[in-house]
Amino acid sequence: MDPRKSIDDKFSKLHPCWPVETSIAIAGAGPSGLSAAYALAKLGYHNVTVFEKCKTVSGMCESVDIEGRTYDLGGQVIAANSAPIITHLAKELGSEFEEMDSHKLALIDSRTGKIRDLEVAEDYISMVSLTLKLQDEANRSGRVGIQAVSELASDPTFEFLKQHGISSVPKSVAYGYTASGYGFVQDMPYAFIHEFTRTSMAGKIRRFKHGYMSLWEKLSQSLPFAVLCDTEILKVRRNSCGASVTIKSNTGEVEVREFDKLILSGALPFKNGKTYRSSSLTDGENEVVELNDLERELFSKVQTIDYYTTVLKIEGFEHMPKGFYYFGEHMDDPATIGHPVAMQRFFADTNIFLFWSYGNSADIKGPYVSKCVTDAVTCMGGSVQKVLLQRRFKYFPHVSSEDMKHGFYERVESQLQGFQNTYYVGGLLAFELTERNASYSISSVCKHFAIDAELPVTPYVKRLFSLSRSNPLPPKDIGELEGVEFPDLLSLDGYLQYWGTHKVTEKKFIYTWINEEGKTMNLRTYHELHYNASYIAYKLLTSVKPVIKPGQELYLCQCYPPDPMQWGGQALLKVENVSKVCNAVAILSTSSYHAARSTGDAKGVMITHGGLIHNVKMMKKRYRSTSKTVLISWLPQYHDMGLIGAEPVRQKTVKRFIELTRPLGLSEDWQGRVCCGYVGPNDTDVVIKKIVDADSLTENQEDGSEGEIWISSPSSGVGYWSNKEISQKTFFNKLKNYPDKMFTRTGDLGRIIDGKLFITGRIKDLIIVAGRNIYSADVEKTVEGSSEVLRPGCCAVVGVPEEVLTQKGISIPDSSDQVGLVVIAEVREGKAVSEEIVENIKARVAEEHGVTIASVKLIKPRTISKTTSGKIRRFRMHEAVC
Numbered sequence: 001m002d003p004r005k006s007i008d009d010k011f012s013k014l015h016p017c018w019p020v021e022t023s024i025a026i027a028g029a030g031p032s033g034l035s036a037a038y039a040l041a042k043l044g045y046h047n048v049t050v051f052e053k054c055k056t057v058s059g060m061c062e063s064v065d066i067e068g069r070t071y072d073l074g075g076q077v078i079a080a081n082s083a084p085i086i087t088h089l090a091k092e093l094g095s096e097f098e099e100m101d102s103h104k105l106a107l108i109d110s111r112t113g114k115i116r117d118l119e120v121a122e123d124y125i126s127m128v129s130l131t132l133k134l135q136d137e138a139n140r141s142g143r144v145g146i147q148a149v150s151e152l153a154s155d156p157t158f159e160f161l162k163q164h165g166i167s168s169v170p171k172s173v174a175y176g177y178t179a180s181g182y183g184f185v186q187d188m189p190y191a192f193i194h195e196f197t198r199t200s201m202a203g204k205i206r207r208f209k210h211g212y213m214s215l216w217e218k219l220s221q222s223l224p225f226a227v228l229c230d231t232e233i234l235k236v237r238r239n240s241c242g243a244s245v246t247i248k249s250n251t252g253e254v255e256v257r258e259f260d261k262l263i264l265s266g267a268l269p270f271k272n273g274k275t276y277r278s279s280s281l282t283d284g285e286n287e288v289v290e291l292n293d294l295e296r297e298l299f300s301k302v303q304t305i306d307y308y309t310t311v312l313k314i315e316g317f318e319h320m321p322k323g324f325y326y327f328g329e330h331m332d333d334p335a336t337i338g339h340p341v342a343m344q345r346f347f348a349d350t351n352i353f354l355f356w357s358y359g360n361s362a363d364i365k366g367p368y369v370s371k372c373v374t375d376a377v378t379c380m381g382g383s384v385q386k387v388l389l390q391r392r393f394k395y396f397p398h399v400s401s402e403d404m405k406h407g408f409y410e411r412v413e414s415q416l417q418g419f420q421n422t423y424y425v426g427g428l429l430a431f432e433l434t435e436r437n438a439s440y441s442i443s444s445v446c447k448h449f450a451i452d453a454e455l456p457v458t459p460y461v462k463r464l465f466s467l468s469r470s471n472p473l474p475p476k477d478i479g480e481l482e483g484v485e486f487p488d489l490l491s492l493d494g495y496l497q498y499w500g501t502h503k504v505t506e507k508k509f510i511y512t513w514i515n516e517e518g519k520t521m522n523l524r525t526y527h528e529l530h531y532n533a534s535y536i537a538y539k540l541l542t543s544v545k546p547v548i549k550p551g552q553e554l555y556l557c558q559c560y561p562p563d564p565m566q567w568g569g570q571a572l573l574k575v576e577n578v579s580k581v582c583n584a585v586a587i588l589s590t591s592s593y594h595a596a597r598s599t600g601d602a603k604g605v606m607i608t609h610g611g612l613i614h615n616v617k618m619m620k621k622r623y624r625s626t627s628k629t630v631l632i633s634w635l636p637q638y639h640d641m642g643l644i645g646a647e648p649v650r651q652k653t654v655k656r657f658i659e660l661t662r663p664l665g666l667s668e669d670w671q672g673r674v675c676c677g678y679v680g681p682n683d684t685d686v687v688i689k690k691i692v693d694a695d696s697l698t699e700n701q702e703d704g705s706e707g708e709i710w711i712s713s714p715s716s717g718v719g720y721w722s723n724k725e726i727s728q729k730t731f732f733n734k735l736k737n738y739p740d741k742m743f744t745r746t747g748d749l750g751r752i753i754d755g756k757l758f759i760t761g762r763i764k765d766l767i768i769v770a771g772r773n774i775y776s777a778d779v780e781k782t783v784e785g786s787s788e789v790l791r792p793g794c795c796a797v798v799g800v801p802e803e804v805l806t807q808k809g810i811s812i813p814d815s816s817d818q819v820g821l822v823v824i825a826e827v828r829e830g831k832a833v834s835e836e837i838v839e840n841i842k843a844r845v846a847e848e849h850g851v852t853i854a855s856v857k858l859i860k861p862r863t864i865s866k867t868t869s870g871k872i873r874r875f876r877m878h879e880a881v882c
Contacts, residue, residue: 030059063211104323500530
């Protein structure tokens, strides 16, 4: 994945390469496993299960509450500008950071307690040049994880630095590396020091306000998958068809579950491997994964580090500032393993301290580590009141410099990943830092579970919000106001009279207008609205100019005034067109709505009171709204968007809207109240939606196939005003399987996938170029994103016949089916136009859509033709080009 692109941009171009219902098991709910699950959710997979042996998620990012304060025992901090993945997850999940500027970083003498400052900034700056050079080479390799630097920096650290003219690892870097649990720098290939340095050197140091664990808990709760904690994996068997996983739940029940794919994070494959700086193997445990010969050979080379966190309550250290302290003498000499390498005082007003130490899983274990820590405290003038807790982590799986040189990582990535439907993520391949783990997991899932293509292998549903409750709360029944029932009436004025005269509702506010600051500017009750409408009717009936006789019907026509922001008389042309089409010769008992028409001239659509009432009842049913419901609208109440849709809404626009409205405080059951176009074929009261082949006029039976959307509903219009021929073709259509239904042809293209309707474009906006279906809106989105000079939402892409373009001296490719794509785009006010912008537009469209642009026309601001609701009138732009 390109590190220069945001996560959302990366996933927007990717599609699942396996069916989205593929069953996938993830072993481990630490940063690696949960990040892999996050990536699968972003891709659209929905049959995923995460297993975690512990009672909580987060792996070694464990946080604990001690006397009302949160302490991080493992993963603790990030460098703000070196952790884009963690920062992205935090933003998406709403997790808060707090800066650690006031925390000291210093050396401390374990014999005297004397503190000495470190030159942290200078030390890291001295490594910037080498780090950036290595990372540039790693990025160019197209590889991820440690494999990307394994061939570049496999030499032992001191040898590698000598080759690059550097005498030693700066103290702050070396001590930070060792204190964090990655071993002694002299033992390691430089590739590991590089991964640590590049993730630690840029930006302020910060931590999660409620502990690192809180991030992973939020992520696990937000995933649309089952995350089963306190569930131990007892056995894993794999073959070419899938994986069999034997699990034991927290109730002791043993179950065998079958999966198509398996993702292993953590230490499952090498539970009985070597321990760093120890002659013995790790504690003997039953082999969980039945390894093949290649896996057994490769994983036998892996070492893990015995790493301890010990938490003490200490008297006598009240003078010590909060911060991190390194025991330099214990990090320079590996013979001192067991003694603490680092200490932390996190809160200045508590006497709780954290210590980190190495063990060897043989003779240096927990009790000895605790004794060494207690002895060090005593030597420094303190007194241990209590050992509060101790954690032992099987940390940082890694291989030696020699094994790295001999292609360990190349063999794992090329020979093991995907073999027997198994994929590996975690610290062994990523380096044991949360940012590196998360980044590698996401990249690995994208590599093995996704394809970068314009179209997916099969139609599927990709979640706009991949992090959402898998089981949203059922909508609450808020009920009606006491004494109120929703009536079944025949006209809109009947409803207004009912609500405006009902003793419960007449004094309630139907409208509240607020200004930009949120202050109430005006109020209107149901009774006032009913009275105003009745008063207007009375004044019209009693008026003598013009003469209106009692009982005579009156038609009030609302028409938008000319828009002064539109040039070229476009707004006046719209009004003129409406008046021509209307040609009023009689008064109707229905409402006439003149569609803005982005694909043709405006037509008067006849809408009945019954149709509007049915539509309101549909919304009431779907949203479960009652007389207690409060609706917030940012549109004027007369706006046409109250009746119709509009242009395709960009994904970024929706996400930005959600970000802006997140503080609004929606009820927890809001997900169950969202109407997203569900298809209910057996509900006669619901709109019947069908996908129809536009040529044969027969229903498409295949799920996911594209066609024209036909609807049958009481909400539909009943025809075009004064245009019987077009009304018949549009509103009065039959399908063979529904002889008693009348269907309206929408002119929209769509697909039905998993029972959900997706609109893909307009038939009139579909352009066939070189045998491919090109949608104007898709190309327009690409064009708008190609340059900051272009005005968003002010671009049109049209197909122009070859003969027209030839007459204008514009050539098109031979394979284009005699149609060329022409781009018309507005330029921002005061921005200069250059040939570079044009070439960039052509290049981006060719890259993303595989078609060639015949011509690009850049025009002045506010000159592109739009409808009253802001839709591009492509047919007008087509006429202008032709």
